[in-house]
Structure formats: structure tokens, C-alpha cells
Amino acid sequence: MNRYHRTLEAFALALLLFAAPATAQALDAPHNIVECGQCHSVHGATYPNMLGVLCESCHYESGPATAVKTHSSMNTSDKYGDWEVDCWSCHNPHVQEQDDAYATSYGMFLKVDRVAEIKEIDPGAAGPYYFPLSILRTVPSSAIEHTDTNTFIDGDIDSDDDVCQVCHLSTSCYNTGAEFNTHTNYGTDSQPLGLCTSCHYHDDGFGAGGSCISCHALSQGAGDYRRQVTGVGGDFQRLSHHVSDGTTTEIVDDPDCQVCHDQSNHQGISEPEVKLLDADDGVTSYTFDGTGASLDTFCLACHDSDSSQAFDADGNPGNGYQPFVDGKTPTDIATVWTGSSHATGLTTEGCMSCHGGSDSTTVSQPYDRNVHGSAFTSLRSTVVASETVPNEDEGLCLACHDSDGTASTDIEAMFAGTENFQPASNALLNTRHDVYASDETYSGARMPCTACHDPHAATSANTLVADPDPTDGVMPTAGNSWAGSSWLSEWCLDCHDNSFPSSVTPPTNALVNIATEFPGDQHGGAPGDVGIVLEGGYAQGDILDCDVCHNRGHGDGTSSGTYPNLANLRAIIYEVDGVTPLIPDSSWDPGNPEIVRVLDVGGANFDATTNGKAWCSTCHASMHGNKGCLSGVCHNHSMSTF
Amino acid sequence: MNIQTGSLNTPPKRLSVPGIVALCMLLILLVIPCGEALAGGTHTTIPVEPSASEPGDEIFTSEVVSRIGRFRSPTRILLDDDGVLYVSDTGRGLVALYNQDGVRVGTLAGVGRPLGVAILETRVPAPGKDLKKKKKKKSKNTVKKYIDKTYVYVADEADGSVKIFDDGELIGHLGDGPVEFARPNGVAAINDLVYVVDSDEDRVAIYDKDGAFLYQFGTTGAGDGQFDFPTDIAIDACTEEIYVGDLRNKRVQVFDLHGNWLRTIYPPLNDGGDPIFINPAGLGIDPLGNIYVVDNALCCVAVLDPFGVLLDVYGYQNGAYWTGELQLPIDAASDGLKVFVTSGGEGHVNVFEVTP
Structure with a gap:
């Protein structure tokens, strides 16, 4: 370069600098209030064109201008790589070109008949401005239509002249007749008023397909083609639902949907699919094959010890892998599920045996088998209408655990007894644990099956939860409350210490605190009456476990008949070996020599103050007098004579 | 936190946070008037000019230690006395409440x-209590005349209102409700008064806790006490000074509770001689009285003392902005130990730990 050229260049530069203020004066409204220096920085600029700060310095939430986001892979999809169509691909911030060219007054600063550029960005760069690494594609445009207020976004297919079509006639996404043209399937449903921006908002980066929840706020199409998942009546406003902050307010958001759903062929040209996405690798898809069991892997990918490794609500996988906006850690089911009775028994429907099927009385409608939300707690399925037990907490369990169910144990029959009584302690008691809604009307108590059993972990060898009352800080351990007690007794006392977990509603009148009383009982740690002769191998000073005398809470199936066993006492008492039935003194009940009852002979009295002698005499072969034992006067828990 | 005096080039004089906290507690215990303790007994009315700085090798290091929540458009943030974060999400039309473990606790x-x-913690007459009636005779029964209430005030840009919530329920509005404001933006409350920044009308309006308009201050302009798109407001409960971000004037102005202008804080200069902030979009204040000025354009948070001396910067490292720590931040809150910044570009609240 010779001296002349250098001088010319310096002159040109000086001219440019002096001309800058004049340019500012030439800005079209409303940008005419912006000074050059607010966008451009001669010193220390890090972006080409001497841009110091960009459009977002004014166009931000709570800022002086309308909040917008650029159209990029960061705001839409990275299926086609990491790209951005930055502001000035569509806009000329200096001049209202569309107004000048078409004598309109839209005020959008839209470029007219300009080449648009799709630029490569590095999503791992510092941002917030994704400086272009390269120009991926240059898209020449035809003249952009501006004959009416919304013509530049009208999405019409008759003319290819709106601002969106500048690119989307040349890209493979959402162009006419190629992949991802969702509008083919949904017709006018997806194009309200024909305006692209009715669904693709500028303040959301023109997200492809718009918002999941905005489309799925209404059911559309024949056969529930588009399911309503949000809004009033939607799945996520049901009693229990995924993604919740504990209020009735629906908080599910698009990214929550994308935790579970692979959208790769959602809204495809052919029959749309709602694939499910692996929460750990974020890539593997699962397809519902008609059986609930086909979804188990999908469910357990998130409901395991490491929750979701691919998704995290706060972008911070190191602090817990909570995938949803509620920030909650998914319950770890997988750890206990393998080998459980339900895992080995529910091979067809798996998790969906109990969960999902939100509002149908059957599970015959595939689109109803989801776990968005349920009308029942814990996303429980609806029990089919033919079940005899109401669909309360116990209904779901007893739907299978009944005489005609798929479960091997008929628990419903055990709960058939309906007797109740009021012992000396003044508590109103049912003859079993109060799992039915109807039980609560007498005792005031209510407890779900899950207070004692973990349906995800229970095995035939171990049906009980490890700690029925985790709130008291006491883990049932043999010898915990009184010397020599078994684990099972300690387990019972975890609640029979009058401290209950939150899932249990205690009875209106407080129970006897057996954890406190039992060590002083002669059935517990206190010395017994040496004059009493014991049968079945029991000896003076034995500490009896709870289940020597009591059933475990289900009841024994007797119901309002002749022989109800109050306080859920056993119908058959076993010798100390726990296997051999003790034969009672038949003189107390000639008709049922092998079944002992609390009720006295003749069945006239159901109250605990006059009966029990027949039952007690099974072990206590030599007894004083001929009166009831389990009375408030003589023998009962909380008495030193017991 | 690096408590520094002077410019960016000055070696920091480090004061430990426990020491500062202990000093603050001692002052409280001794019932020394806050204003005297922290402001030397008198309010200065002298504008604080930009502090000079020479380019140097000062390095501020800040690192996001965690992120909270996922938002569509997180904007303003508030930290209550229980450590619960209130984050307004304009994109979703709600205020989300999170604990500091990132679990959403309310909406x-x-x-x-x-x-x-x-948030305003106040007392209101107990239901059924007519406080104007005199009791004929004294009763030994201690019946509560007042009950404690915690009102939450939320500016709603959509209808130009500030809504009043009580225990999560909408119970009213400030003033006439919708269109009371052209553009309600930052809100703050103290002493049963609610201060609302109306960005489009370049004013701060004051209401009583029940919503009755009392007075306002601020006009359009660049002079003392004037605004050009005021954004956010923060109140130092100790000194009873009000800080207002003045976006287009690129400054923070300080007022007393009555709206009397006290001083102006201009941005200190960075290593390159440029202002450390140019777009004061949001303000926060911590229990020590430090001011957090959030710049959405430079993507940084400048920490200043009440007189504008630069203490620290988040989102600015090795003399460069746009470190990636913050993407389009709008607002900040701090308890003196952590700093919570809404990062609009990421859709999270980014958490910084104050370095002891």
C-alpha cells in the first residue's frame, strides 16, 4: 500500500467517525432516542462491527423495550446443529425498511429483500451472545411481503414471501412437504389466524412447534388425537401429578415435557408418536407396545438411585439430578423393585398395574395410560368399576388381593370383619387396622396399606416396611424398647407408642401406649403369677411377642357373627414353637374345639368386660374363677395384673 | 467477599465476613442507631463521582456454585428472612418460591x-375487633387486638398493577388496580409503606400497606432526583435509604424514605477505563448494606458500598465481561453469604458464594 492509499484510508476512516453522529440522527423511530455509543463501542469492543452491547440491552424482560430472544438452536432444537439467526438477519435496527419500501407503518425494523444468514455458534461459549463461528448457510430472499399488518408472518402457502419463509423454504425443517411439517397433520388447528407468531413467539426464540403446553391445553382431533394435558381439566391439574410444588397450581412447563418425551417424530408427517425418553442418557427412546411393562425401563431410569442424569432443572447435575422444575428428587424405586413380589408377578403391566390410567375405568384406552396426573393419590390407577371395595386408598390393593384377583393372597377376606368395641382405655377400636374409609367413622383412625407395606419392595418373605414410623427417629430393632423383644414387636410398637407417621390418622381417643405399658405387664417384662399353669411350652417370665396373641392387623375374616375376636386377637394360638396350634379347653366352646374366641360361650356379649375367658384359657389352663379375663377390672394392657 | 477500597487496581484489603457479621451484631445489640453506625451519623448529599482507575492486572474471580430452578423468563428476585427465594417469571406469569436447596416450595x-x-411484615386488626370502640371495662383475658400478617406485593406489567397477596391469596391491588401504573417494575416495602418504580413514568410512587396512594417522587430528566427509565428499587432497612436504578442515565440514585435526593452513585471504571456497569437493570442489597447493581448488558453484578466504592464484581473476570457466569442477568438478592442472580439467558437463578 503506498502513501496515497494510506492517506486515503485515513481520510475515509476520519470521515466515517465524523459521520457517525449524523447517522444517529438518521435513525428511525423508536430507535432514534438511542445514541450510537449505546450499541457501538470504538474501544474494547469484542464483537465485529464495533458492537458493544446488543439488542438485548434494551429488549429484555422488565427493560425499556419488548423482550425478545433470537431464533437459535439454544431456543429451539439442536437437531440440525448449533446455529443462530441473529437479530440483524431479519432486522435493520437503524431504518424501518419495510415502511420505506411499502409506505407502511409497522415499525418492526424489518429488512427487505436482504440475504439472511444462518450462523454456526458454540453453545458452550460464554454468551449470552453466541458469536458466529462461521456462516453455515446464506439464504437469498425474495421480496418480503408487507402489504398488510401481519403479512410478513402470515404463513400462507400461496405466496412464499413472508419473513419466516425466507429461510423455511430452504431448510428441511417445517418447509412444505418435507420432514417436520407438522402443519400437514394438524391443518388449521396449528395455524390459528395463519400467523406463525400465534404459536412461535419472538420472546421464546420462535421455538419450533411452539409450546407443548400451549397446544396441549386443549383436546383436539378425533379420538383424543391431541390429548389435553394442561389447563383446567388437564392431566396436570389432577389430584396427584408429576411436577408439583405442593399447591394446586399447575407448574409443568415445556422443558418438563421434554424430560420424558422424545419429540423426534412428534408431529411427524406420518402418524405422530409420543416416544418416551431415557432420563439417564437422554437419547434412548422407548415406545409403548401395548403393555404397561414396556414402560418399566423408562420409569425406572428416573426412579432409581441416580435419578435423571441427562436432565436437571437447574442445569447443575452435580446437585441431585432433579429433572423437573419442582426441584424434587424422584423416589428411588428401582433399588427395591427388583426381586419384589410385584416385580416378579406383574409381568404384563409392570408399573402401570398400579399407576397411570388417569380417568378411565379400564386401561383399554392407550392414551389414558399415562402418569401425567391421576384423580387419586400417588398417581394411582383407577380401580375398575366392578370391584367391591371403594376406590379409596385400600381399593387399589384389594382389587388384586381379593378372591378373584391376580394376587396370591386374599387380604380382602381378612378385612371382612366389621366389629368394633370400646375397651377400658376408652378408645374406640375396630377389630383390625383401620384401612377402610368406613372404619374411620367409628374410631376416627385411618391408615393406608402403605403404612405397613411397601408395594415396590415387599416380598413374600418380608412384607413389611422397615420403619413404619420414620418420623419418630426410632428404627425398629430387636431389644430396642424392652429387653428381649423381637424385631416384630418393636415394629408394632413403632406406632403403638402413640406416635404415628403422617400417613396415619390416629384414633379419636388415644390408644394405650403399649410401648410404655408392656415392660410392666406380666406378658412383658414383669414376673407372672406362679400359680397359673401355662400350656404350649410357655413358661413364667416369658416375654411374649405381639403376634403370639394378635393378628398383624388384617383381621381374621370373622364378621358380625358369633365369634368376633376383639382387639384382633388370634383365632388360633400357637405353641411356643409358633407352628403347632394350641388346643383350647373344649369345655368353653364345644362347637369349635380348635378355634378360640374372646367371646364367652353362647356369644351373648361382644364387649370386652365380660368375655375373654375362653380365649385366655387356651394358654392359662388353670384359672381362678369363672369370669371374663379381659375386663377393665382384672386384666388388660396397662394393668400390672396383665 | 473481597471488601476492597479504591479502584480495581488497588490490592484488596480483605475483611472477613464473620468479622463483619460480628461487628454488625454487636452494633445491633448495643442499639446503636443504624444510620449513625453505618453512615457516620449524617447523610451525605454529595454526589459520588466515578472513581478513577488505571488499567491493571486486577482479577476478580467469581464462580457460580449452583443454580436454582428453571424458568422461562426469570426477572426480579427477592430473598425473605426465612431464606426463601421469590422469583418472578414473566414468561410463565407467576412468582415461584424456592428454598435454597432448589426445591420449589410455592407459587x-x-x-x-x-x-x-x-414482602411486608405487618400487623392488622384481628377479625371482629373494632379498635375504635372503647372497652367499658378491662378484661384480664388477653385477646389479641392485632394479628401478624405477611403481605407480598407483586408488580404486574401486563395490567399495570401491583397486586397484594396474603398467604398466597390475591387480596387486592395498590391504588385503583389495573393501569394504576404505566409500567410497574421494581417494588420495595418498609415501615408499612410500599414503594413502586413506574419505569415509563419516571417516578417512584408510595402507598400504604393496604394500597392507598400517599405521594410520589421523580420526574423525567437527568438531574438529581430525576429519572430516565428507572428500573429497580432497594431499601437499606438499617439506614433507611432508598436506592433506585436509573437505566438510561446509567446511574443509581439514593433517596431518603420521603423521596429526598441524597446522592448519586455513578459506575466505577474498570481496567479499560470503561464504566463497570452501564445498564443498571436490577438492584439488591445485603444485610451489611452492600449494593448489588445488576447490568443485563454487560452481564455482570457490581457490588458497591453505600457510597459507590467498588467491592467486587460477579460475571467479570480477567478484565472481561461475558464470562458465561451470567447470561442476561436482571436482578440480584443476597443474604451476605450468598448472592442469587436471575440469569435470563439460562433461565436459572445462579448462586455465587461470597468469598470470605
Whole structure:
């Protein structure tokens, strides 16, 4: 370069600098209030064109201008790589070109008949401005239509002249007749008023397909083609639902949907699919094959010890892998599920045996088998209408655990007894644990099956939860409350210490605190009456476990008949070996020599103050007098004579 | 936190946070008037000019230690006394409540485009108590005349209102409700008064806790006490000074509770001689009285003392902005130990730990 050229260049530069203020004066409204220096920085600029700060310095939430986001892979999809169509691909911030060219007054600063550029960005760069690494594609445009207020976004297919079509006639996404043209399937449903921006908002980066929840706020199409998942009546406003902050307010958001759903062929040209996405690798898809069991892997990918490794609500996988906006850690089911009775028994429907099927009385409608939300707690399925037990907490369990169910144990029959009584302690008691809604009307108590059993972990060898009352800080351990007690007794006392977990509603009148009383009982740690002769191998000073005398809470199936066993006492008492039935003194009940009852002979009295002698005499072969034992006067828990 | 005096080039004089906290507690215990303790007994009315700085090798290091929540458009943020974060999400039309473990603990819904949030702990007459009636005779029964209430005020850009919530329920509005404000933005509350920044009308309006308009201050302009798109407001409960971000004037102005102008804080200069902030979009204040000026354009948070001396910067490292720590931040809150910044570009609240 010779001296002349250098001088010319310096002159040109000086001219440019002096001309800058004049340019500012030439800005079209409303940008005419912006000074050059607010966008451009001669010193220390890090972006080409001497841009110091960009459009977002004014166009931000709570800022002086309308909040917008650029159209990029960061705001839409990275299926086609990491790209951005930055502001000035569509806009000329200096001049209202569309107004000048078409004598309109839209005020959008839209470029007219300009080449648009799709630029490569590095999503791992510092941002917030994704400086272009390269120009991926240059898209020449035809003249952009501006004959009416919304013509530049009208999405019409008759003319290819709106601002969106500048690119989307040349890209493979959402162009006419190629992949991802969702509008083919949904017709006018997806194009309200024909305006692209009715669904693709500028303040959301023109997200492809718009918002999941905005489309799925209404059911559309024949056969529930588009399911309503949000809004009033939607799945996520049901009693229990995924993604919740504990209020009735629906908080599910698009990214929550994308935790579970692979959208790769959602809204495809052919029959749309709602694939499910692996929460750990974020890539593997699962397809519902008609059986609930086909979804188990999908469910357990998130409901395991490491929750979701691919998704995290706060972008911070190191602090817990909570995938949803509620920030909650998914319950770890997988750890206990393998080998459980339900895992080995529910091979067809798996998790969906109990969960999902939100509002149908059957599970015959595939689109109803989801776990968005349920009308029942814990996303429980609806029990089919033919079940005899109401669909309360116990209904779901007893739907299978009944005489005609798929479960091997008929628990419903055990709960058939309906007797109740009021012992000396003044508590109103049912003859079993109060799992039915109807039980609560007498005792005031209510407890779900899950207070004692973990349906995800229970095995035939171990049906009980490890700690029925985790709130008291006491883990049932043999010898915990009184010397020599078994684990099972300690387990019972975890609640029979009058401290209950939150899932249990205690009875209106407080129970006897057996954890406190039992060590002083002669059935517990206190010395017994040496004059009493014991049968079945029991000896003076034995500490009896709870289940020597009591059933475990289900009841024994007797119901309002002749022989109800109050306080859920056993119908058959076993010798100390726990296997051999003790034969009672038949003189107390000639008709049922092998079944002992609390009720006295003749069945006239159901109250605990006059009966029990027949039952007690099974072990206590030599007894004083001929009166009831389990009375408030003589023998009962909380008495030193017991 | 690096408590520094002077410019960016000055070696920091480090004071430990426990020491500062202990000093603050001691002052409180001795019932020394806050204003005297922290402001030397008198309010200065001298504008604080930009502090000079020479380019140097000062390096501020800040690192996001965690992120909270996922938002569509997180804007303003408030930290209550229980450590619960109130984050307004304009994109979703709600205020989300998170604990500091990132678990969502509540929602204030029914707000079109929520911006500023303020909490006011107050007392209101107990139900059924007519306090104007005199009791004929004294009763030994201690019946409560008042009950404690915690009102939450939320600016709603959508309808130009500030909504009042009580225990999560919408119970009213400030003033006439919708269109009371042209553009309600930052909100703050103290002494049963609610201060609302109306960005489009370049004013701060003051209401009583029940919503009755009392007075306002601020006019359009660049002079003392004037605004050009005021954004956010923060109140130092100790000194009873009000800080208002003045966006287009690129400054923070300080007032007393009556709206009397006290001083102006201009941005200190960075290593390159440029202002450390140019777009004061949001303000926060911590229990020590430090001011957090959030710049959405430079993507940084400048920490200043009450007189504008630069103490620290988040999102600015090795003399460069746009470190990636913050993407389009709008607002900040701090308890003196952590700094919570809404990062609009990421859709999270980014958490910084104050370095002891």
C-alpha cells in the first residue's frame, strides 16, 4: 500500500467517525432516542462491527423495550446443529425498511429483500451472545411481503414471501412437504389466524412447534388425537401429578415435557408418536407396545438411585439430578423393585398395574395410560368399576388381593370383619387396622396399606416396611424398647407408642401406649403369677411377642357373627414353637374345639368386660374363677395384673 | 467477599465476613442507631463521582456454585428472612418460591407478567375487633387486638398493577388496580409503606400497606432526583435509604424514605477505563448494606458500598465481561453469604458464594 492509499484510508476512516453522529440522527423511530455509543463501542469492543452491547440491552424482560430472544438452536432444537439467526438477519435496527419500501407503518425494523444468514455458534461459549463461528448457510430472499399488518408472518402457502419463509423454504425443517411439517397433520388447528407468531413467539426464540403446553391445553382431533394435558381439566391439574410444588397450581412447563418425551417424530408427517425418553442418557427412546411393562425401563431410569442424569432443572447435575422444575428428587424405586413380589408377578403391566390410567375405568384406552396426573393419590390407577371395595386408598390393593384377583393372597377376606368395641382405655377400636374409609367413622383412625407395606419392595418373605414410623427417629430393632423383644414387636410398637407417621390418622381417643405399658405387664417384662399353669411350652417370665396373641392387623375374616375376636386377637394360638396350634379347653366352646374366641360361650356379649375367658384359657389352663379375663377390672394392657 | 477500597487496581484489603457479621451484631445489640453506625451519623448529599482507575492486572474471580430452578423468563428476585427465594417469571406469569436447596416450595399465580416483588411484615386488626370502640371495662383475658400478617406485593406489567397477596391469596391491588401504573417494575416495602418504580413514568410512587396512594417522587430528566427509565428499587432497612436504578442515565440514585435526593452513585471504571456497569437493570442489597447493581448488558453484578466504592464484581473476570457466569442477568438478592442472580439467558437463578 503506498502513501496515497494510506492517506486515503485515513481520510475515509476520519470521515466515517465524523459521520457517525449524523447517522444517529438518521435513525428511525423508536430507535432514534438511542445514541450510537449505546450499541457501538470504538474501544474494547469484542464483537465485529464495533458492537458493544446488543439488542438485548434494551429488549429484555422488565427493560425499556419488548423482550425478545433470537431464533437459535439454544431456543429451539439442536437437531440440525448449533446455529443462530441473529437479530440483524431479519432486522435493520437503524431504518424501518419495510415502511420505506411499502409506505407502511409497522415499525418492526424489518429488512427487505436482504440475504439472511444462518450462523454456526458454540453453545458452550460464554454468551449470552453466541458469536458466529462461521456462516453455515446464506439464504437469498425474495421480496418480503408487507402489504398488510401481519403479512410478513402470515404463513400462507400461496405466496412464499413472508419473513419466516425466507429461510423455511430452504431448510428441511417445517418447509412444505418435507420432514417436520407438522402443519400437514394438524391443518388449521396449528395455524390459528395463519400467523406463525400465534404459536412461535419472538420472546421464546420462535421455538419450533411452539409450546407443548400451549397446544396441549386443549383436546383436539378425533379420538383424543391431541390429548389435553394442561389447563383446567388437564392431566396436570389432577389430584396427584408429576411436577408439583405442593399447591394446586399447575407448574409443568415445556422443558418438563421434554424430560420424558422424545419429540423426534412428534408431529411427524406420518402418524405422530409420543416416544418416551431415557432420563439417564437422554437419547434412548422407548415406545409403548401395548403393555404397561414396556414402560418399566423408562420409569425406572428416573426412579432409581441416580435419578435423571441427562436432565436437571437447574442445569447443575452435580446437585441431585432433579429433572423437573419442582426441584424434587424422584423416589428411588428401582433399588427395591427388583426381586419384589410385584416385580416378579406383574409381568404384563409392570408399573402401570398400579399407576397411570388417569380417568378411565379400564386401561383399554392407550392414551389414558399415562402418569401425567391421576384423580387419586400417588398417581394411582383407577380401580375398575366392578370391584367391591371403594376406590379409596385400600381399593387399589384389594382389587388384586381379593378372591378373584391376580394376587396370591386374599387380604380382602381378612378385612371382612366389621366389629368394633370400646375397651377400658376408652378408645374406640375396630377389630383390625383401620384401612377402610368406613372404619374411620367409628374410631376416627385411618391408615393406608402403605403404612405397613411397601408395594415396590415387599416380598413374600418380608412384607413389611422397615420403619413404619420414620418420623419418630426410632428404627425398629430387636431389644430396642424392652429387653428381649423381637424385631416384630418393636415394629408394632413403632406406632403403638402413640406416635404415628403422617400417613396415619390416629384414633379419636388415644390408644394405650403399649410401648410404655408392656415392660410392666406380666406378658412383658414383669414376673407372672406362679400359680397359673401355662400350656404350649410357655413358661413364667416369658416375654411374649405381639403376634403370639394378635393378628398383624388384617383381621381374621370373622364378621358380625358369633365369634368376633376383639382387639384382633388370634383365632388360633400357637405353641411356643409358633407352628403347632394350641388346643383350647373344649369345655368353653364345644362347637369349635380348635378355634378360640374372646367371646364367652353362647356369644351373648361382644364387649370386652365380660368375655375373654375362653380365649385366655387356651394358654392359662388353670384359672381362678369363672369370669371374663379381659375386663377393665382384672386384666388388660396397662394393668400390672396383665 | 473481597471488601476492597479504591479502584480495581488497588490490592484488596480483605475483611472477613464473620468479622463483619460480628461487628454488625454487636452494633445491633448495643442499639446503636443504624444510620449513625453505618453512615457516620449524617447523610451525605454529595454526589459520588466515578472513581478513577488505571488499567491493571486486577482479577476478580467469581464462580457460580449452583443454580436454582428453571424458568422461562426469570426477572426480579427477592430473598425473605426465612431464606426463601421469590422469583418472578414473566414468561410463565407467576412468582415461584424456592428454598435454597432448589426445591420449589410455592407459587404465586394469577399475575400476567410479574416483575418486582416485595414482602411486608405487618400487623392488622384481628377479625371482629373494632379498635375504635372503647372497652367499658378491662378484661384480664388477653385477646389479641392485632394479628401478624405477611403481605407480598407483586408488580404486574401486563395490567399495570401491583397486586397484594396474603398467604398466597390475591387480596387486592395498590391504588385503583389495573393501569394504576404505566409500567410497574421494581417494588420495595418498609415501615408499612410500599414503594413502586413506574419505569415509563419516571417516578417512584408510595402507598400504604393496604394500597392507598400517599405521594410520589421523580420526574423525567437527568438531574438529581430525576429519572430516565428507572428500573429497580432497594431499601437499606438499617439506614433507611432508598436506592433506585436509573437505566438510561446509567446511574443509581439514593433517596431518603420521603423521596429526598441524597446522592448519586455513578459506575466505577474498570481496567479499560470503561464504566463497570452501564445498564443498571436490577438492584439488591445485603444485610451489611452492600449494593448489588445488576447490568443485563454487560452481564455482570457490581457490588458497591453505600457510597459507590467498588467491592467486587460477579460475571467479570480477567478484565472481561461475558464470562458465561451470567447470561442476561436482571436482578440480584443476597443474604451476605450468598448472592442469587436471575440469569435470563439460562433461565436459572445462579448462586455465587461470597468469598470470605
